[in-house]
Amino acid sequence: MPITEVTITRRCAHCRYELGELTVKKDNMRLMVTETAWCESCGSDVPELREVAGRVSSVQAEQASYPGNPPVPDVSAAEYRRRRLEGRHL
Numbered sequence: 848m849p850i851t852e853v854t855i856t857r858r859c860a861h862c863r864y865e866l867g868e869l870t871v872k873k874d875n876m877r878l879m880v881t882e883t884a885w886c887e888s889c890g891s892d893v894p895e896l897r898e899v900a901g902r903v904s905s906v907q908a909e910q911a912s913y914p915g916n917p918p919v920p921d922v923s924a925a926e927y928r929r930r931r932l933e934g935r936h937l
């Protein structure tokens with residue numbers, strides 16, 4: 848089941864004070880907003896920055912959910928042979 852919702856962190860564009868979070872459907876995600884928000888830290892209405900929170904973890908979760916993941920190749924053994932061969936040339 849792919850994750851279709853993302854968590855957006857809203858921040859003050861001036862001081863990056865966290866204004867809150869909201870969860871939106873990926874399809875409706877808007878990172879560019881024109882409306883302003885109240886920043887307690889600045890004490891004024893400020894432009895709002897939006898960042899995707901937890902983007903990495905959602906990607907990992909999607910990959911982990913793929914059925915029939917191919918087995919991870921034994922990189923360490925191949926790497927060991929490669930280094931041993933290189934060592935003979937030195």
Ligand SMILES: [Zn+2]
Pocket residue numbers: 859860861862863864886887888889890893
């Ligand atoms: Zn601020």
